[in-house]
Amino acid sequence: MMLTLAHFLQTFSPYRATGQEPALTSVEIDSRTVQPGSLFVAFAGEQVDGHAYVAQAFARGAVAAIVERPLPNLPTLDLRSGELPPVIEFSQPLCLLVDSSLRALQQAAKAWRARFSLRVVGITGSVGKTTSKELIHAVLSQRFHTLKSPGNRNNEIGLPLTLLALRVQHERAVLEMGMYATGEISLLCELAQPTIGVVTMIGPVHLERVGSMEGIVRAKRELVEALPADGVAVLNRDDERVMSMAAYTQARIFTYGLNPTADLWASDIRSMGLEGVRFTLNYGSESLSLRVPLMGQHNVHTALRAAAVGLIEGLGWEEIITGLSSLRSQLRLVTVPGPQDSLIIDDTYNSSPDSALAALNLLQELTGRKVAVLGDMLELGYMEETGHRLVGRRAADVADVLLTVGRRARWIADEALTVGMSPLAVHQVEDVETAVALLQALIQTQDAILIKGSLGMRMARIVEAIRRDTPWPSL
Numbered sequence: 001m002m003l004t005l006a007h008f009l010q011t012f013s014p015y016r017a018t019g020q021e022p023a024l025t026s027v028e029i030d031s032r033t034v035q036p037g038s039l040f041v042a043f044a045g046e047q048v049d050g051h052a053y054v055a056q057a058f059a060r061g062a063v064a065a066i067v068e069r070p071l072p073n074l075p076t077l078d079l080r081s082g083e084l085p086p087v088i089e090f091s092q093p094l095c096l097l098v099d100s101s102l103r104a105l106q107q108a109a110k111a112w113r114a115r116f117s118l119r120v121v122g123i124t125g126s127v128g129k130t131t132s133k134e135l136i137h138a139v140l141s142q143r144f145h146t147l148k149s150p151g152n153r154n155n156e157i158g159l160p161l162t163l164l165a166l167r168v169q170h171e172r173a174v175l176e177m178g179m180y181a182t183g184e185i186s187l188l189c190e191l192a193q194p195t196i197g198v199v200t201m202i203g204p205v206h207l208e209r210v211g212s213m214e215g216i217v218r219a220k221r222e223l224v225e226a227l228p229a230d231g232v233a234v235l236n237r238d239d240e241r242v243m244s245m246a247a248y249t250q251a252r253i254f255t256y257g258l259n260p261t262a263d264l265w266a267s268d269i270r271s272m273g274l275e276g277v278r279f280t281l282n283y284g285s286e287s288l289s290l291r292v293p294l295m296g297q298h299n300v301h302t303a304l305r306a307a308a309v310g311l312i313e314g315l316g317w318e319e320i321i322t323g324l325s326s327l328r329s330q331l332r333l334v335t336v337p338g339p340q341d342s343l344i345i346d347d348t349y350n351s352s353p354d355s356a357l358a359a360l361n362l363l364q365e366l367t368g369r370k371v372a373v374l375g376d377m378l379e380l381g382y383m384e385e386t387g388h389r390l391v392g393r394r395a396a397d398v399a400d401v402l403l404t405v406g407r408r409a410r411w412i413a414d415e416a417l418t419v420g421m422s423p424l425a426v427h428q429v430e431d432v433e434t435a436v437a438l439l440q441a442l443i444q445t446q447d448a449i450l451i452k453g454s455l456g457m458r459m460a461r462i463v464e465a466i467r468r469d470t471p472w473p474s475l
Contacts, residue, residue, distance in 0.1 A: 001115060001167070001168045002023050003023070003024045003027075003112065003164065003167075004017070004021045004022065004023050004024060005021040005022050005024060005039070005063065005064055005090070005094075006018075006021040007108060007111070007112060008039070008064075008066070008096060008104070008108050009021070009079070009084065009088075009096075010111070011104070011107045011108045011111050012079040012082055012098070012104070012107075013079065013082050013083060013084045015084050020090055021090060022037070022063045022064070022090060022092065023037060024037060024038065024039045024063070024064075025037030025038055026038045026039070026165070027039045027041060027105075027161055027164045027165075028040055028041070028057070028062070029041050029043060029050065029157065029161070031050075031053035031054075031056040031057040031060065031062075034056075034057045034060040034061060034062045035060065035061055036060075036061030037061065037062075037063055038057070038060075038061065038062045038063070039062065039063065039064050039065070039066070040053075040054060040057035040058075040062040040064070040065040040066070041065070041066045041101050041104075041105050042054055042065055042066060042067045042068070042101055043101050043102065043157075044068060044101075050101075051067060051068070051069065051071060054067060054071055054074070054095070055071075055074075058074075058093040062093055063092045063093055063094070064092075064093060064094045064095070064096055065093065065094075065095050065096065066095075066096050066098055066101050066104050066105070067095045067096065067097055067098070067101070068097070068098060068099070068100065068101050069097070070095070070097060071095060074093070074095050075091050075093075075094050075095065076094070076095040076096075076097050077094060077095070077096055077097065078097045079096055079097060079098050079104075080097060080098060080099050102156065102157065105157065105160045105161070106156065106160050106187075106191060108160070108164065109159070109160030109161070109163040109164050109191050110160075110163075110190065110191045112163060112164055112166060113163045113166065113191060113192060113193060114193075116166055116168075116170070118166070118170055118171055118172055118173055119171075119172055119173075119195045119196065119313070120172070120173045120174075120175060120192050120193060120194040120195055120196070121136060121140075121172065121173070121174045121175065121194065121195070121196045121197075121198060121309055122175050122177050122188070122189065122192060122194035122196070122197050122198070122223050122226075123136070123174070123175070123176050123177060123197075123198045123199075123200070123305075124176075124177045124178070124179070124185060124197070124198075124199055124200070124220050124223045125198075125199050125200025125201050125202065125220065125236075125242075126200070126201055126202050126203035126204070126216065126220075126352060126354065127200060127201060127203060127352055127354050127355045127358075128200040128201065128298075128301065128302055128355075129152075129154065129176045129177075129178065129200060130151075130152050130154075130176060131294070131299070131302050132198060132200055132302050132305045132306065133148060133149060133174050133175075133176045134148070135294075135302055135303065135305070135306040135323070135324065135326075136174050136198070136305065136306045136309045136310075137174045138306070138323040138324070138326040139306045139307070139309065139310040139315065139319070139320055139323030139324060140172050140174065140309065140310065140313060140315075140323070141323065142310075142315060142319035142320070142322055142323045143313075143315055143319055144171040144172040144313070145169045145170055145171050145172075146170070146171065146172040146173065146174060147162070147165060147166060147170045147172070147173040147174070148162075148173070148174045148175070149162045149174070149175050149176045150162065152176060152178070153176070154175075154176035154177055154178035155178055155180075155184070155188075156184060156187060156188070159175060159176075159177065159188050159191060159192060160191060162175060163175075163191060163192060172313070173192075175188075175192050175194070177189070177192075177223060179219050179220065179222075181219065182215065182218060182219045182222075183219075183222070184219070184222075185219060185220065185222035185223050185226075186222040186225075186226060189222065189223060189226035190226070194223065194226065194227060194231070195227070195228065195230075195231045195232070196227075196231060196232045196233075196234060196309060196312060196313075197223040197224045197226070197227050197231065197232075197233050197234065197249075197251070198234040198305050198308075198309065199220060199221075199223065199224065199233070199234070199235055199236060199242045199245060200236060200242075200301070200305065201236055201238075201239045201242060201301070201354065202216055202217055202220060202239060202241040202242055203216075203352050203353060203354040203355075204216070204352065204353060204380050204381065204383040204387055213241070217241050217244065217245070220245075221244075221245040221248050221249075224245045224246075224248060224249035224251065225248050225249055227249050227250070227251035228250070228251065229250045229251065230251075231249075231250075231251035231252070232251055232252045232253075232254050232312050233245065233246065233249045233251045233252070233253050233254070234254050234255075234256065234305060234308050234309065234312070235253060235254070235255050235256075236255075236256065236257055236301065237255040237256060237257035237258075237259045237261065237262035237265070238257035238258055238259055238262075238301075239257075243255070254308055254311075254312060256301070256304040256305060256307075256308045257301070257304065258300070258301075260282070263283070263308070264281070264282070264283050264304055264307060264308050264311065265282050265304070266279045266280065266281060266282070266300045266303075266304055267279065267280045267282060268280040268289070269297055269300055271296065271297050271362075271365045272291070273295070273365050273366050273367070274295060274335060274366070275291075275293070276291050276292050276293040276294055276295065277291065277292060277294060277295075277296065277297055277299060277300060278290070278291045279300050279303075281303075281304075281307060283307075283311065286317075288317060288321070290321055290324065290325075291325070292324045292325060293325065293326075295333060295335075295362055296333070296358055296359070296361060296362035296365075297361060297362075297365075298358035298361065298362075303324050306320075306323065306324060307320050307324065310323065333345065333346070333347040333359065333362075334346050336463065336467045337467065338443065338447070338449055338466055338467060339440075339443055339466060340443055340444060340445045340446070340447070341445055341446050342368075342443055342444075342445070342446060342447040342448070342449055343366070343368070343446075343447070343448050343449065344449045344451060344463055344466065344467060345359070345362065345363065345366075345448065345449065345450045345451065346451055346460070346463045347359045347450065347451065347452040348451055348452060348453060348455075348459040348460040348462075348463060349455060349460075350454055350455050351374075351375065351377045351452050351453050351454045351457075352377055352380070352387070353377065353380070353383075353387040353388075353390050353391055355452075356374065356377065356391045356394075356452055357390070357391060357394050359450055359452050360372065360391070360394050360395060360398045360399075360450065361394075361398075362450075363398055363399070363448060363450045364397075364398045366448040367446075367448070368446040368447055368448045369400045369401070369444060369446070369447045369448070370398060370399050370400050370401070370447075370448050370450075371399065371400065371401040371402075371403070371439075371442065371443070371447050371448065371449040371450070372395050372398065372399035372401070372402050372403070372450050372452075373403045373404075373405065373435060373439065373449065373450065373451045373452070373459070373462060374391065374395065374402070374403070374404050374405070374409055374412050374450075374452055374453060375404070375405040375406050375409055375432075375452065375453020375454065375457035375459045376388075376405070376406035376407065376408040376409050376453060376454055376456075376457050377391070377408065377409075377453070377454050378408075378454040378456050378457075379454075384408060385411050388408055388409065388411035388412050388415070389411050389412070389414070389415040390415075391412050391415075392411060392412035392413065392414065392415025392416045392418075392419075393415055393416070393419050395412060395416050395421075396415070396416040396419045396420065396421040399416075399421075399425070399450075400425060401425050401427070401442060402416050402421065402425060402426045402427065403427045403428075403429065403435060403438060403439065403442070404426075404427070404428050404429070405429055405430070405431065405432060405435045405453060405457060405459065405462075406430065406431075406453070406457055407430065409428075409453070410428055413426050413427075413428045427442070432457070432458055432459065432461045432462050432465075435462055436461075436462055436465045436466060439462070439466055440466070443466070449466075451463055
C-alpha cells in the first residue's frame, strides 16, 4: 500500500483514484527536509509562515503542497468546497488549498492509520516518554517490524506526520504522546487508535498551562480512557497519581515498579555509573538478573515499561533482554569529554523537579569532584519556587560545586545555602555566557559536571562551549 496524492484528495472529497496521482515519498513541514516526491505542508505559524517556503520546497522536489491561501503563479486545486472536477490534470508541482493545514494533516493521518490493522503503543507521562519509546521500540523490534515517533514528534503535528509514515510492512507502532492542555491526548488517540497505553509518571511539567496537578492527571489519563476493552493500560505502581487512572479505563491493567505488588517489579538495584544499572526482574515465579546500558537508577522504570510491553506482546525473555541491552536506547542524557579530563553529563534537553533529582542522583553515583550546573525549570506554575527549592536541597547533598543559571534557578542556590552548603561552593549567574566564563575558572581535573535546565534556557550552549574539542570560550 503506497501513499499517494489520491489519499489526501479522498480525505476531503469522494474522489476516485485513477492511478495517475503521484506517489509520495514523505510528508514534510520543513522545506529543508523535502526530498523528491515529498508533500510539503505549509503552516502559518506565529514565528515562521511556511507559505513563504513553498517555492523552495518545490525546487527541492516536492510534488505538492498543502496551503491555506492561494499563492501567485502556482497551479492550485481548491479543496475547500469538498467538490473536485471530474478530471484533474496532475501537473507538478501542485498546491492543495484547504481551510486549515493542521486539520488537513490530521484528517489525512487518521484516514491513513485506519487502513492498517497494526497494534499501536501510546506513551505519555511527565518525564521519561522519549527514552521509554526508544527502549520499547528496541524490544518490539526483536520480533516485529516496528515504527516509532522520530525524535520527540509527540504533538498534534508530529504524531500525524509519524502516522503518515506507516507502510504495509509495519506490524507495531510506538508513539509518544505529549500535551500542553486538556483534550490534546484525546485528539492524538483519536488519530492513532492505541491498543496499549503506557504511563510513565506524573509531575509538575506544564503546570503553568494546566493549572493544577489534578489537571495534569486528567489530561494524561486521556490515553488510558481511549484504550479499547481488549487493550492494556501499563501503569506505574510506584506513582499514586498514575495508579488512580486504573478506574478510568475499560482496558486490562498491567502494573510495573519497585513494589512487589506490581505485576512486573525490580529488586536488587545497583547502579554502575556510566556502565548502566543492574537489577533483578521479577514476574510471577520468574526472576532474572540483568544489566541495561541506561545511566541512573531511575531508568530501571524505563526498562520495566519496555519489558512490560514485550510481555504483553508475547515476546520471550531472550528477545526482551536483547532489546533492553541495546546501546542505541540511551537518549538525551549523554556524556561528552570536558576540559582537563573532566566528564560532562549533558542533560540539557529539558528539566523538571523530578528529572533534575534523577540527574543529581546519577551525578552522586559518579567518581570525581561533582559540579552541578542547573538552569531555570520553566512552566511549573504555582510549584515554581517549591520545585526549584526541592532541587536545591538535593543539590546541596550531592554537589561539591553548584552553579545556577537564570532568575528562577536562584531559588536552587538559595535553598542549597539555607540547608548548609558552603557559600564558597555556590555561584549564581543570569545567563549561559556568564556561566561559560565562570566554568572556565571553576573546572578542575577529572570533575564530573552535570549540565541541566529547561530547553528555553539554552543550556546546550554551555556544553558546546566547554566540551574538550571546542576552543574556549565559544558561544
